[in-house]
Structures are given as structure tokens and as C-alpha cells.
Amino acid sequence: MRTFMLGWEFPPFISGGLGTACYGLTKAMDKLGIKVTFVLPRADITPPVGSVKMLGTEEFEATMPGRFTNVRFRTISSTLRPYATASSHREQISNLASKQKTVQNGVNPFNISISIPDNYDGDMLSSVIRYAEKATCVAASENFDVVHAHDWMTYPAGEAVSWQSHKPLIVHVHSTEFDRSGEHVNQAVYDIERTGMHAAAKVIAVSNLTKETIVKHYGVPPAKVEVVYNAVEHNGDGVCHIPPEKKDKIVLFLGRITMQKGPEYFLAAAKKVLDEIDNVKFVMAGDGDMMHRTIELAASMGIGNKVLFTGFLNGEDVDRAYKMADLYVMPSVSEPFGISSLEAMNRNVPVLMSKQSGVAEVVTHALKVDFWDINEMANKMIAVLKRPPLQKTLRTNGFHEAHKFTWEDSAKKVAKIYDEVIDQAKGKED
Amino acid sequence: MASVCFYFQVHQPNRLRHYTVFDHGDNYFDDHKNAEICRKVANKCYLPTNRLMLELIHKHRGKFKISYSITGVLLEQLEKFAPEVLTTFKQLADTGCVEFLGETYYHSLGFLYSKEEFIEQIKAHRRTIKRLFGQTPRVFRNTELIYNNSLPPIIEQIGGFDAIITEGADHILGYKSPNFVYRPVNSTRLKLLLKNYRLSDDIAFRFSNRDWRDWPLTADKFAGWINNINGCGYVANLFMDYETFGEHQWEDTGIFEFMRHLPGEILKHPDNDFKTPSEAVKAYSAVDSINVPHTISWADIERDLSAWRGNDMQENALAELYRLKDRVGQTDDDGIITDWRNLQTSDHFYYMCTKYFSDGDVHKYFNHYDSPYDAYINFMNVLDNLDYRCSEAILKKQPRMYELDTKRNVKTRNDTVTNRLCFSERT
Known part of the structure; x- marks a missing residue:
């Protein structure tokens, strides 16, 4: 079985859960013997956020020698950034929209009407088109049975490659525009997502929560949507928890500081906790468009000295953050899955997650709360900080539970979906 | 001779309301939810089952006998939320065919933590049973049938009890059968009645299980199993939650019909009868002593304390x-x-x-x-x-x-x- 996979970020250079998921899934598929051609964008320009850096093929494969046997990486020059929401560049977009070219044989297989977006970086939409064009060129020299596209930016590319190669398309939904933007949906992005989902033979959703969104907001028939949960890599250590020497308890928020992640609810709960307990610090590790507002908010609430902002953390720093943490909180307003919660459990950290997350569907040994229920969020934070038996039980059981989620299982489910769509496609040909 | 000894556990806890660290009131209990559940269980289980038991006692003219252990916490709730249930229990008490057992008023684990508190709760429960049903309990059952060798001396010390009921766990019985009367290893006055968990669980857990090879369980089939005890035991101790009827096993499983026909089927065999726990320990002498150094209970497959500790x-x-x-x-x-x-x-x-x-x-x-x-x-x-x-x-x-x-x-x-x-x- 051979798959042509379209992604946009890959460790160690990632900014969110998507890269982690792509890596875990690909690695497990590699073990199952599935041949993967993984197409990634490569940055021409270093993006201003600084956290996302894309590599060329050579560099890339040099970073992980011998890790993969069945996976080949192909890169495309692009400036794709999954979570960029910089100020608009209306002109740029208009230019690019008019320059929108048709692929290879002069027909545009995917019909994307580009409306001028208000809050997305103009560069992004044009990059999506360029990525699609170049992907078809790469695809022309590859052999594969199925096309697998991860999240909206690669959907047009997926459609183009699928159309060109007559191979079935699978789109993998790690998040939707509704998760990222709430009610302020960007029409252009929504259109791309919707077109991609409808063009696909199967849609993979990372949770039932996401499946519901896909069915409800994108009009996709439920039977076409399969749920494949994310997982976490297990390195075997972490059973014994040696708390580092520190004066204060640490409550950790790790993720992009954006509307979707609920940073203001985290702060509101923190304030309530601090009214009850003094020796606790709240660490917000991450970057995002609400970072400055969040810092200001913490200051205006009078808890500025208790909330620490680290900016974006990478590799080892993430490890250190987890090691320090007495509690990991994921207060997301809308979280399709929430890999970071599983990772925290996998590293022996008690977790409090919002009920509005996909991971909450499948995890039992974590605390759960409605993201808007500040009182209950603080109640549970205090309980974990105040009661060692609760902390210990959550740590032990959470660690064991995290081990039930393996990428091998996810990859097997994906392989089964591949089989189905390939059979379906064959049926159509006959 | 095979005597069927029924004991039903009747209990509902006083559930707590949602209480956060920011709450300061002293109203801890969720009266609304407790009332709702109490009434629901009353309608699905307590009332119809009590009526059925009354019907069976009248029908068999005193030959059908049963026993109950009702916790103080539930009796309080019944008084408040479903007094008609209490009335039917009183009617059952008046038949003379129903025995009420003693336990801790609050269905507590006091035995494991405070002897003094444990004794006080047993005494309080005894007073309540006397007041409501006009009889003083003579057989003791501890919360969740928790038992070890240190229980009999305490029960002896309280006085007024003839026997203790506990689980017939395999690891304490070994080759012995639960169908005899035993005595604790460290008491000469008290006797032990051990739950026949196979026969009890056939009714309480497996009754509606369609994967079970004996499904569907009929009254005559079950009576046949009871008949098999003749010659190799005296008592069949069928101990279970009362909520088995109508709540754990819903009415549409046929549990009520099963029970309606069971006494008749069992009494068809001339050597069978029904006895209350007190009658059973009076009728049969202890055949051996039982040593329980490690604590047992009737919970889960482990039959230990792991469900609470x-x-x-x-x-x-x-x-x-x-x-x-x-x-x-x-x-x-x-x-x-x-x-x-x-x-x-x-x-x-x-x-x-x-x-x-x-x-x-x-x-x-x-x-x-x-x-x-x-x-x-x-x-x-x-x-x-x-x-x-x-x-x-x-x-x-x-x-x-x-x-x-x-x-x-x-x-x-x-x-x-x-x-x-x-x-x-x-x-």
C-alpha cells in the first residue's frame, strides 16, 4: 500500500499538535510497512513567528537518519504556516487571486473562489494555491494508491493530485475553522475545507466532537466520516515521578495563546485559585495572537506576578515544563482532540481538560470541566494542588491510560480506511 | 432438608450535593436528588416487591419466609420521601414471617476505623428497627458483608445477637460448602451464615444475561438446583440487594414473575422449606469453625475491600x-x-x-x-x-x-x- 501524504509541519519544527500527529502517525505507518511519500512545504522566507521553521529535503532527512524505512520526504518551497493570522494583505491577495493559475493541462480541478479574507495573512491563501500546483508536479513522479491530506491548507493540493492521478482522496481533519475562529469564520477557509471534505472519498476526524462539526457545519454525510483518535509516543520512562525542588506549585498551560485555547478562562480560574492558595505560579507556555492581551489581562487582574509567560517552547523546554508542573490545564473553548493532554498524562502530570475537547471523549483518568465554568475549574485546580492523594492517583492512572493510546492502533485504523477507499475506487472503475 | 434463607439488603445513601471549595453552607446533602432516586426506586422496586412478598406470604400461609436488612439512612429517606414503602414494610413485619437484621445505622465502614463508633451505630439501628417494626434484630450483617476474625468478639460484646451473616468466599471456605451453619473460629456463642454466592448471583446478576447458558432462568429450574442441596447441606443462603427486583433486573426481564412462582416451586419438594436467618441458626448446629484472618466482603470478584479502600x-x-x-x-x-x-x-x-x-x-x-x-x-x-x-x-x-x-x-x-x-x- 502506498500513500501520497500532504502535510505542512513535522517535528522537530512544529507549532502545534498537527505536526506531532503527522509524525506519530507516519512513524507508525512506516512500521506497518505502508509506503509513504510525505510532501511538506519548505519556507523560502523565515516566518516572523520564529517558531515554525521548515527544512529542505536534504536537511530534513539528515535530522532523522534511519528513523524511517518506508517514508520519503519531498518538499515544496512555500511559506505555509498553519496558524498564522497576521494582518491582512488585501492587495497581495487580489494580485494572487487574479494570478490563480490552472494546473498542468490547463484545467482547474478545484474550484476555489477566493474572497478577500479579513484576518488571515494574505500570503497564506496564495501559498495554498501554489502548494497545490507544485504538489501535482511532485505527484507526477510518484506511485501511490491513495492521497491523504492533513487539514485545510493541503486540501486543494489533495484534490488536484487526486484528480490528476485518479486516486481516491482522504482528508484528515485535525481542526476546523469553527474550532480556530469560533463564530467569526473565515469564508475562504471554510469554502476550502468544505470543498475538500466533499471531494474526499473518506473524511478522517480526530474525535466524535470533530465529526459532529463536520456533519453539522459542512454537510458531510455521517457515514463518510471515520473517527481515528490521536495517540502519544511512549518512551517508557516517567513511571517514577521525582518532583523537582521548588517553592511554589506550578499550574501549566501549554499551547498557542489564542481564542481557541481559552487563555482568559485560565486566568480567571487562576485568580480564584490565588484567592485561596498563595504559593502557586501559573505558567503559560506558548505563543499566539492573544499573548499580549493575555499578559495585560493578568496584570489588570492583579496577578501579573503569579503568571509567567515563557513564549513558545521547544523540545527540551517542553520536557522541563512538564517536569515542573503539578497540574496541566487545557481550558480550550474548542479542541478537536488535544494531544497535549495525552502528553501530559504520559509524563506523569495530572490533567484538567475542558469537556469541549475530543480527548475528553476517550480519557477517563483526568479531571474535566466546561471551559466557561471558572468556579469549577478553580475548584478542581485547588483540589489537585491541595490534595496529594488526588495528585498521585491521577498521575498513576493517567500514565497507564495514556499508554492505551498508541499510534500503531491509529495507523491500523487509517490503513483500514485506505483499503476501503481503494476497494471503492476499484469498484467504480469496474 | 434444604432450607432456603432469603436476606435482602435495602439501602440508599444520602448523596452529597455539588460542593466546591468556594461553598460555605452546612447543607451538604442533595435532598432533591435523594428524593427523586428514592421515589424512583420505591416505584420500580420497593413497592411492587413488597406487595409481591406480602402476596406470597399470604398465599403460602406462613410457609414463605424472608429477611431484610434496612439501613437507617434509607429508613429516614423513606419516612420523608416515600412513607408508603415504610407502611408496606410494617405490614410485612406484622405477618410474622419476616425477620429484620441488624447493621450499622449509616451503612458505614466503622468496623474498620472505630470500634466505639461502630457499636454506637449498631445500637442506634437496633433501636430504630424496634421502634418501626416491633422486633429486635438477633442476626447481624456488617456493611457489604465485611468480615474478619475481629468482628465476632465485638458483636458478642454488644450482646443480643445469635449469628453473623457474611460472604461464602471461596478462599475462606476452601473445600467446605456454604450450605451449612458454621461458627467463627473465636466465638462459641455466635454462628455464621455464609452466602451461597453462586445461587444468589444467578438471581442477582445473571438472571437477565442472555449469554449465560442457563438463561432464561425459570422458577422450576432454580427450584431444581435447591433440591440438589438435599443430602449435602441444610441451608441455601440467598443474599442479595433488594434492588435486584425491578431496579438491577428490570421488570421486563421477568424477575417479578420468577419470584412469584419460586416459593411454590421450591415447596413442591417435601423436604424443602423457608427459614429466616434466626430460625436457620436455631434449627441447625454449626458443623465447623471458619477462620478469616484477612478481611472479606461481598463486593466484586475480589471479595475484598478494594472497592472502598x-x-x-x-x-x-x-x-x-x-x-x-x-x-x-x-x-x-x-x-x-x-x-x-x-x-x-x-x-x-x-x-x-x-x-x-x-x-x-x-x-x-x-x-x-x-x-x-x-x-x-x-x-x-x-x-x-x-x-x-x-x-x-x-x-x-x-x-x-x-x-x-x-x-x-x-x-x-x-x-x-x-x-x-x-x-x-x-x-
Whole structure:
């Protein structure tokens, strides 16, 4: 079985859960013997956020020698950034929209009407088109049975490659525009997502929560949507928890500081906790468009000295953050899955997650709360900080539970979906 | 001779309301939910089953006999929320064919934590049973049939009991059969009745299980199994939750019809009869002694304490609760003492069980919390408040000492808070 996979970020250079998921899934598929051609964008320009850096093929494969046997990486020059929401560049977009070219044989297989977006970086939409064009060129020299596209930016590319190669398309939904933007949906992005989902033979959703969104907001028939949960890599250590020497308890928020992640609810709960307990610090590790507002908010609430902002953390720093943490909180307003919660459990950290997350569907040994229920969020934070038996039980059981989620299982489910769509496609040909 | 000895456990806990660290009220219990569940169970189980039992007792003219152990916490709820259930239990008591057993009033784990408290609760329960049903319990069953060698001496010390009921766990019986009367290894006066868990669970758990090879279970089939005991035992101890009828096994499984025909089928065999636990221990002498150095119960497949003391949260909650005992006593405040006792009900700790939590089994079904962690957090918040109330009440009880203290403070004028307290003490 051979798959042509379209992604946009890959460790160690990632900014969110998507890269982690792509890596875990690909690695497990590699073990199952599935041949993967993984197409990634490569940055021409270093993006201003600084956290996302894309590599060329050579560099890339040099970073992980011998890790993969069945996976080949192909890169495309692009400036794709999954979570960029910089100020608009209306002109740029208009230019690019008019320059929108048709692929290879002069027909545009995917019909994307580009409306001028208000809050997305103009560069992004044009990059999506360029990525699609170049992907078809790469695809022309590859052999594969199925096309697998991860999240909206690669959907047009997926459609183009699928159309060109007559191979079935699978789109993998790690998040939707509704998760990222709430009610302020960007029409252009929504259109791309919707077109991609409808063009696909199967849609993979990372949770039932996401499946519901896909069915409800994108009009996709439920039977076409399969749920494949994310997982976490297990390195075997972490059973014994040696708390580092520190004066204060640490409550950790790790993720992009954006509307979707609920940073203001985290702060509101923190304030309530601090009214009850003094020796606790709240660490917000991450970057995002609400970072400055969040810092200001913490200051205006009078808890500025208790909330620490680290900016974006990478590799080892993430490890250190987890090691320090007495509690990991994921207060997301809308979280399709929430890999970071599983990772925290996998590293022996008690977790409090919002009920509005996909991971909450499948995890039992974590605390759960409605993201808007500040009182209950603080109640549970205090309980974990105040009661060692609760902390210990959550740590032990959470660690064991995290081990039930393996990428091998996810990859097997994906392989089964591949089989189905390939059979379906064959049926159509006959 | 095979005597069928039925004992039904009748219990509902006093469930806690959602209580956060920010709550300060002393109303810990969710009267609304407790009333709702009590009425629901009354309608689905208690009322129809009581009526059926009355019907069967009348039909068989005194040959059908049963026994109940009803907790004090449930009796209080029935008085408040479903008095008609209490009336039918009284009617059952009046037939003379029904025995009421003794247990702890609050369905507590006091046996494991405080002998003194344990004894007091048994006595309180005995008084309540006497008052409501006109009989004094002579057979004791501990919460969840928890038992070890240290129980009989305590029950002997209380006096008035002839026997103890517990689980016929394989690991204490070995080759022995539960179908005989035994005695504790360290008591000459008391006898033991051991649950025949195979036959009991055929009704309580497997009755509606379609994968079970004996499904569907009919009254004559079950009576056949009872008949098989003749010649190799005297008693068939069928001990189960009363909620088996209509609540665990829903009416549409045919459980009521099964029960309606069972006494008739069993009495068809001339050597069979029904006995209450007291009658059974009077009729048959003990054949051997039973040694139980390690604690057993009737819960789960482990038949041990792991459902209530299986994780750190449970151990911590129980330890903290019983650590409060002396302070609670010092308050002399009935409200505080009663609240503390209501918190002892074993269900509160059962809700915190993480044993099979991921598998979504029976533990989850009987749990009104979303998770065992929520159960622990809630319980501990309530306990913190109770602790606080104890401090307040104890302070109030010693106004003189306090006045002295505050007078000194007034002189030095360095503590306005104490001044205010001093003022309120006097007014």
C-alpha cells in the first residue's frame, strides 16, 4: 500500500499538535510497512513567528537518519504556516487571486473562489494555491494508491493530485475553522475545507466532537466520516515521578495563546485559585495572537506576578515544563482532540481538560470541566494542588491510560480506511 | 432438608450535593436528588416487591419466609420521601414471617476505623428497627458483608445477637460448602451464615444475561438446583440487594414473575422449606469453625475491600473522616454529629473507586458523579467545611477561655479580629 501524504509541519519544527500527529502517525505507518511519500512545504522566507521553521529535503532527512524505512520526504518551497493570522494583505491577495493559475493541462480541478479574507495573512491563501500546483508536479513522479491530506491548507493540493492521478482522496481533519475562529469564520477557509471534505472519498476526524462539526457545519454525510483518535509516543520512562525542588506549585498551560485555547478562562480560574492558595505560579507556555492581551489581562487582574509567560517552547523546554508542573490545564473553548493532554498524562502530570475537547471523549483518568465554568475549574485546580492523594492517583492512572493510546492502533485504523477507499475506487472503475 | 434463607439488603445513601471549595453552607446533602432516586426506586422496586412478598406470604400461609436488612439512612429517606414503602414494610413485619437484621445505622465502614463508633451505630439501628417494626434484630450483617476474625468478639460484646451473616468466599471456605451453619473460629456463642454466592448471583446478576447458558432462568429450574442441596447441606443462603427486583433486573426481564412462582416451586419438594436467618441458626448446629484472618466482603470478584479502600484517595478520605471523630464529639452539636455520620456511608467511598472505572462497569452505573476524582474532590470539600464547623463549635463552647484570651488582646490592641469575636461572644 502506498500513500501520497500532504502535510505542512513535522517535528522537530512544529507549532502545534498537527505536526506531532503527522509524525506519530507516519512513524507508525512506516512500521506497518505502508509506503509513504510525505510532501511538506519548505519556507523560502523565515516566518516572523520564529517558531515554525521548515527544512529542505536534504536537511530534513539528515535530522532523522534511519528513523524511517518506508517514508520519503519531498518538499515544496512555500511559506505555509498553519496558524498564522497576521494582518491582512488585501492587495497581495487580489494580485494572487487574479494570478490563480490552472494546473498542468490547463484545467482547474478545484474550484476555489477566493474572497478577500479579513484576518488571515494574505500570503497564506496564495501559498495554498501554489502548494497545490507544485504538489501535482511532485505527484507526477510518484506511485501511490491513495492521497491523504492533513487539514485545510493541503486540501486543494489533495484534490488536484487526486484528480490528476485518479486516486481516491482522504482528508484528515485535525481542526476546523469553527474550532480556530469560533463564530467569526473565515469564508475562504471554510469554502476550502468544505470543498475538500466533499471531494474526499473518506473524511478522517480526530474525535466524535470533530465529526459532529463536520456533519453539522459542512454537510458531510455521517457515514463518510471515520473517527481515528490521536495517540502519544511512549518512551517508557516517567513511571517514577521525582518532583523537582521548588517553592511554589506550578499550574501549566501549554499551547498557542489564542481564542481557541481559552487563555482568559485560565486566568480567571487562576485568580480564584490565588484567592485561596498563595504559593502557586501559573505558567503559560506558548505563543499566539492573544499573548499580549493575555499578559495585560493578568496584570489588570492583579496577578501579573503569579503568571509567567515563557513564549513558545521547544523540545527540551517542553520536557522541563512538564517536569515542573503539578497540574496541566487545557481550558480550550474548542479542541478537536488535544494531544497535549495525552502528553501530559504520559509524563506523569495530572490533567484538567475542558469537556469541549475530543480527548475528553476517550480519557477517563483526568479531571474535566466546561471551559466557561471558572468556579469549577478553580475548584478542581485547588483540589489537585491541595490534595496529594488526588495528585498521585491521577498521575498513576493517567500514565497507564495514556499508554492505551498508541499510534500503531491509529495507523491500523487509517490503513483500514485506505483499503476501503481503494476497494471503492476499484469498484467504480469496474 | 434444604432450607432456603432469603436476606435482602435495602439501602440508599444520602448523596452529597455539588460542593466546591468556594461553598460555605452546612447543607451538604442533595435532598432533591435523594428524593427523586428514592421515589424512583420505591416505584420500580420497593413497592411492587413488597406487595409481591406480602402476596406470597399470604398465599403460602406462613410457609414463605424472608429477611431484610434496612439501613437507617434509607429508613429516614423513606419516612420523608416515600412513607408508603415504610407502611408496606410494617405490614410485612406484622405477618410474622419476616425477620429484620441488624447493621450499622449509616451503612458505614466503622468496623474498620472505630470500634466505639461502630457499636454506637449498631445500637442506634437496633433501636430504630424496634421502634418501626416491633422486633429486635438477633442476626447481624456488617456493611457489604465485611468480615474478619475481629468482628465476632465485638458483636458478642454488644450482646443480643445469635449469628453473623457474611460472604461464602471461596478462599475462606476452601473445600467446605456454604450450605451449612458454621461458627467463627473465636466465638462459641455466635454462628455464621455464609452466602451461597453462586445461587444468589444467578438471581442477582445473571438472571437477565442472555449469554449465560442457563438463561432464561425459570422458577422450576432454580427450584431444581435447591433440591440438589438435599443430602449435602441444610441451608441455601440467598443474599442479595433488594434492588435486584425491578431496579438491577428490570421488570421486563421477568424477575417479578420468577419470584412469584419460586416459593411454590421450591415447596413442591417435601423436604424443602423457608427459614429466616434466626430460625436457620436455631434449627441447625454449626458443623465447623471458619477462620478469616484477612478481611472479606461481598463486593466484586475480589471479595475484598478494594472497592472502598483501593486507592490513595479513598484511604485518605476515610482516614481524614475518622480523624475528625474526637473533634466532632467535642462539639456536642447534633447537626455536626449527624452530618459526620452521614458522611460515613460506604457509598461515598465506593464512588471514588478507580478499579474498573475505564471499563464503564457497574461502579459507574451506580455513580452520580462524572468520575471518581469528582467524588473525592466533592467529599473532601464537604469534610473541610465540617472540620471548620467543628472548630467554630468548639470555640463557642469555651467562651470563658476565649474571653480571657481576647481581654489580653484588647489591652495590647493588636488584634481587631479577636476584638470583634470577643464582642460577638458577649452579645
